[in-house]
Structures are given as structure tokens and as C-alpha cells.
Amino acid sequence: MSLILFAFVVRVRDGLPLSASTDFEHNRELQERKQQLRKISKALGLLPDRGTVKGHDLNIYFVSSEGVSYMTVCHCSLPVATAFCFLEDLRWEFTACFNSTVVALAARPYPFLEFDSTIQKLKQHYNQSGGPALQVTLAEVQEDLKLHPPQVITLDEVELSNGTANGHMEQAAGSGQNVRLEPVTAPGILSLVLNIMCASLNLIRGVHLIEYTFQDDYEGIWNVVAFLLAFVCCVFQCHLYLFHSSWKKQKSLTLLSVIILCNFYLFGMRNMWQLLFHMSVASFSTVLILTRKLQHRTIDCGV
Incomplete structure (x- = not known):
């Protein structure tokens, strides 16, 4: 043979x-x-x-x-x-x-x-x-x-x-321009609203703590960092849901991990229900980011 x-x-x-x-x-x-x-x-x-x-x-x-x-x-x-x-x-x-x-x-x-x-x-x-x-x-x-x-x-x-x-694949490897995702769903709109709410709460608490920290308690600077970092992650979660991005899975899981770590660090600044709310919103958004797929494109017969 x-x-x-x-x-x-x-x-x-x-x-x-x-x-x-x-x-x-x-x-x-x-x-x-x-x-x-x-x-x-x-x-x-x-x-x-x-x-x-x-x-x-x-x-x-x-x-x-x-x-x-x-x-x-x-x-x-x-x-x-x-x-x-x-x-x-x-x-x-x-x-x-x-x-x-x-x-x-x-x-x-x-x-x-x-x-x-x-x-x-x-x-x-x-x-x-x-x-x-x-x-x-x-x-x-x-x-x-x-x-x-x-x-x-x-x-x-x-x-x-x-x-x-x-x-x-050049467009998909870039920032997501000219790549169309499936239409935004009702759960997607809900996740965006909740994410914006969480981001606003993190930003307000962080800015409020900045004045107090620099006046009386310099050791609280890490609480400020945790609030602002969680704010940035919430904003990026909204961006990942709305726009296509390469390495989407890795980015979304990293953002979720950072938000969870920040909220664990802020235990004491927030009660248990507040922590669960922020982490649940982040998890919900991550699931929707990972399940939103690219829209199937029809063949352009004019090419």
C-alpha cells in the first residue's frame, strides 16, 4: 500500500x-x-x-x-x-x-x-x-x-x-467599523441603561471621595481608584456591546473580572445588596456581549 x-x-x-x-x-x-x-x-x-x-x-x-x-x-x-x-x-x-x-x-x-x-x-x-x-x-x-x-x-x-x-477579515480585525452586528434587543437596551446607571454611581462616589481623600484621608485613595476603575469598565462594556471588536471574549471577561474585584475591594463602602446589584449588571452585560453575533451579509452580486 x-x-x-x-x-x-x-x-x-x-x-x-x-x-x-x-x-x-x-x-x-x-x-x-x-x-x-x-x-x-x-x-x-x-x-x-x-x-x-x-x-x-x-x-x-x-x-x-x-x-x-x-x-x-x-x-x-x-x-x-x-x-x-x-x-x-x-x-x-x-x-x-x-x-x-x-x-x-x-x-x-x-x-x-x-x-x-x-x-x-x-x-x-x-x-x-x-x-x-x-x-x-x-x-x-x-x-x-x-x-x-x-x-x-x-x-x-x-x-x-x-x-x-x-x-x-480586515474590517473585522479593526475597530468594528463597516461590520454590522445583530440588532440591539430589549435585554440589550436594559443592560445599557443599567450599565450607565452603575457607571454614574461609580463616578459620583469616586469624585465625591476625591475631595474627602485629599483633605483628610490619603489612605482612601485606593477606594477612589476602585470606583473610577469600575466606572471605566462599565463604559467599556457598553462600547463592547454596541460595536464589534476583535478579542471580544477576552476583553469582556477581563472587564467583568475587574468590576468584580473592584466591588469586592469596596466591601464596607457598599452594602451586600449594592455589591450584588453591580456585579449582576456586569455579568448580565457580559452574557449579552458574548451572545450578540455578527449580522450575516448577503453576497454583493455587483462586485
């Missing part, structure tokens, strides 16, 4: 296919992996130089070097070191035949079809012998993999990288 099923050489810059092996197997999973290879090739500029995409029976391995990526589909029983050794041999053979200038000037897909025969010979050698001719080379690859293990890439990461590479 062949363990190395398919090999693919592409240009990293734009995913242009340069050469590929000829295969005669009509394996359904192999066809799926070949489609995934093409998706990965479009996002290579945003992926690590060496990676793995795991499948059910077949895995994808790739190595990128000097603007060219060498990719292969192998059976999962093939040792990882052997797969990357095959890619290193493939890279060596390709660079010996074509220089970087020729690769950069390639304008059409598969300009180096004649390299297919070299790929086939290399595949046949590995499938028959189970590895490279020189075991020293395999040992070197194994040692290198221990020091720098390949990153395991998921298909979700590939889709995200594809969107970024094609410019579809």
Missing part, C-alpha cells in the same frame, strides 16, 4: 500551483485532502513554515522555503519524520532544477509539469523502501522535529487565514 499518495509544489506568494504528482487512486478522502491542499496554498503566507493538518486516514504535511511550499498527502501510518524527510528531498530536487527567478516569473498554473517525473520517482522510492536512502538524513530530520515540532493547523485556521489573505 502506498503511504505517500500525493505531492504538490506551490508558490507561497499567491498559491500558484507549480507542479504536482500524477495519481491514479480514486480515494474519496484523498480527493478531499487535495481540495484542502488548494485552500491551504492560498493562505501559506499567513501560516508557519512547517505544519500538519490531520485527517481521519490521511494527513497533510507542508514545508515552505524561499517562496516555495512543498506539500504532501500521506497515510497516517507513515511516520511524521519520514513525511518531512520526503518534503526535504522534494525541496532539494526542485531547487536543483529551478531557481527563484524562474519561480517568481511564472505566470500560469503548473509551468513546471516536467518536474512531475521527478516527484513520481521520489514517491516510488519512499513507498517501496519506506524511507530515504540515507538514514543519516532521516536521523537529522527526526532531531530537528524534536527541537522544532511542526505546528498542527486546523481547517478553521486555514479558513480564517484565507479570509485575512483575501481581505475579507
